[in-house]
Amino acid sequence: MPAVFVHGNPESPAIWNLLIPELDREDVITLSPPGFGAPVPEGFGATRTEYVDWLVTELTKIDEPIDLVGHDWGAGHVIGLVATRPELVRSWCFDCAGLVHPEYVWHDLAQVWQTPGAGEEAVDAMLVSTPIEERTAAYMELGMTRDIAAEVASAGNAEMARCVLSLYRSAAQPVMRELGELTPAAKQRPGRVIFAELDHYCGTEEMARTAAARMGAEVSVLKDVGHWWMIENPGAGAAVLNEFWAGL
Numbered sequence: 633m634p635a636v637f638v639h640g641n642p643e644s645p646a647i648w649n650l651l652i653p654e655l656d657r658e659d660v661i662t663l664s665p666p667g668f669g670a671p672v673p674e675g676f677g678a679t680r681t682e683y684v685d686w687l688v689t690e691l692t693k694i695d696e697p698i699d700l701v702g703h704d705w706g707a708g709h710v711i712g713l714v715a716t717r718p719e720l721v722r723s724w725c726f727d728c729a730g731l732v733h734p735e736y737v738w739h740d741l742a743q744v745w746q747t748p749g750a751g752e753e754a755v756d757a758m759l760v761s762t763p764i765e766e767r768t769a770a771y772m773e774l775g776m777t778r779d780i781a782a783e784v785a786s787a788g789n790a791e792m793a794r795c796v797l798s799l800y801r802s803a804a805q806p807v808m809r810e811l812g813e814l815t816p817a818a819k820q821r822p823g824r825v826i827f828a829e830l831d832h833y834c835g836t837e838e839m840a841r842t843a844a845a846r847m848g849a850e851v852s853v854l855k856d857v858g859h860w861w862m863i864e865n866p867g868a869g870a871a872v873l874n875e876f877w878a879g880l
Contacts, residue, residue, distance in 0.1 A: 633659060633696050633697045633698075633699070633722065634659040634660065634661045634694060634696060634698060634699070635655070635657060635659060635660050635661070635698075635699045635700075635701060635873075635877070636660075636661045636662075636663060636691065636694070636698050636699070636700050636701065637652075637660065637661070637662045637663070637701045637702075637703075637706075638662075638663050638665065638687065638700070638701070638702045638703070638706035638707075638709055638710060639662070639664065639665075639668065639669070639703055639704065639706045640665075640668070640702075640703055640704025640705035640706040640707065640708070640728075641668060641704060641705045641796055641799070642668070642758065642759060642784070642787075642788055642792060642796060643668060643669070643703075643704065643784055643787070644664065644668065644669040644783055644784050644786075644787035645662040645664055645669055646779075646780045646783035646784055646787075647703065647776075647780060647784065647860060647862060647863060648662055648862060649779075649780055649783075650777070650780070650862065650863055650866035651862040651863075651866040651869055651870055653866075654866050654867050654869075654870030654871075655870050655873060655874060656870075656874045656877075656878070657877070661694070663687070663690055665683055665686065665687075665705070665706070665709065665795075666678065666683075666686060666795065667791050667792050667794070667795030667796075668705075668787070668792060668795065669787050672791055672795065677798060678794065678795040678798035678799050678802075679798055679799065679802035680708065680712065680799060680802045680803045680807065680811075681712070681802070683705075683708075683709045683712070683799065684709055684712035684713055684716065686709075687709045687710070687712075687713050688713060688717055688720065691713070691720045691721070692720065697721075697722035698720065698721045698722055699721070699722055699723045699724075699725070699877055699880075700713070700714075700721045700723070700724045700725070701724075701725045701726065701873065702724075702725075702726040702727075703726065703727055703728070703862065704727070704728060704833075704859070705799065706726070707726035707727050707728040707729070707731070708728065708731055708803070708808075710724055710726045711726065711729075711731070711732055711811065711815065711818075712811060714815075714817065714818040714821065714823070714847070715811060715814040715815045715817050715818055716814065716817065718817055718818055718820040718821045719820070719821075721821055722821065722822075722880065723821055723822045723823065723824075723876070723877070723880055724818065724821060724822075724823045724824075725823065725824040725825070725826065725872075725873060725876060726825065726826065727825070727826040727827065727828060727831070727834065727861070728831075728833070728834035729825045729827070729834070729839070729840040729843040729844055729847075729851075730834045730835025730836065730839035730840045730843060731808050731834055731835065731843075732808055732809070732811050732812030732815055732843050733812065733835055733839035733840075733842055733843050734809050734812060735839070736805075736808060736809070736834075736835050736839060737805070738800075738804070738805065739832070739833045741754070742800050742833075745796055745797055745800040745801070746800050746801050746804050751797050751800075751801075752797065755792075755793035755794075755796050755797060756793060758788070758793075759788035759789060759790070759792050759793045759796070760788065760789065760790050760793055764782070764785045764786060764788075767781075767785035767788060768781045768782045768785040769781075771784055771785060774858075774859070774860065775857075775858050775859070775860045775863060775864050776860055776863050777863060780863055812843065812846070815843065815846050815847050816846055816847065816848075818847040818848065818849070819847060819848035822849075822876075822880055823844075823847055823848065823849035824849055824850055824851075824852060824872065824873075824876045825840055825841075825843070825844040825847075825849050825850070825851045825852070826851075826852050826854060826861070826869070826872060827840040827841075827851055827852070827853050827854070828854045828857050828858055828859060828861040829853060829854060829855050829856060829857065829858075830856065830857060830858035830859075831857075831858050831859045831861070832858070832859075833859055834859075837851075837853065852872040852876075854868050854869060854872070855868075
């Protein structure tokens with residue numbers, strides 16, 4: 633009965649390195665979405681729906697009940713899956729639930745990525761042309777440890793840059809609002825939403841609570857941590873997951 637973790641943008645599985653040892657289980661699998669630490673299959677367009685299809689395919693390879701966990705766009709992929717194929721998991725847990733709130737507005741950097749020309753320049757600087765050492769330092773300033781920041785920076789390349797643009801442009805509003813309308817289907821499986829108090833990318837706590845209620849899930853608030861809560865306070869994040877799974 634594995635716990636399957638899915639990370640987001642512009643990340644690699646390294647973001648889970650500190651969290652996983654804190655879990656009360658060893659049956660853990662990390663999945664890397666195409667372009668984000670994994671090769672991009674031929675013909676893969678890196679759109680929101682294609683990533684959900686990718687996740688469906690990966691989960692159907694696992695012949696056991698699955699506890700699915702998503703962060704950032706990994707959360708977006710998990711939301712897409714439990715809104716359409718909830719029968720594939722035993723339970724689900726993710727952050728960034730505000731993404732599917734009816735009033736959610738994409739954060740400033742996402743809007744840059746969604747803008748032709750400006751988006752190409754931004755992802756080139758973030759993932760390709762800037763030296764890895766500078767990228768590592770930038771991730772450290774955002775809350776990553778040096779080792780994890782270095783691994784994440786090393787995963788950046790032109791392929792990831794292309795996928796970032798395609799993914800965010802395929803998810804421009806009203807796409808996420810429309811996905812939110814499908815999320816009551818997630819009630820078919822036990823769920824938990826994590827809200828990191830200092831995460832400014834995914835909407836407000838009120839948005840997260842509203843989205844969670846639509847999915848029949850409780851909300852666990854992590855205090856004094858931001859977007860990479862699993863790095864800043866892995867013990868607190870693991871405690872939420874351990875408690876949730878123990879109650880299933």
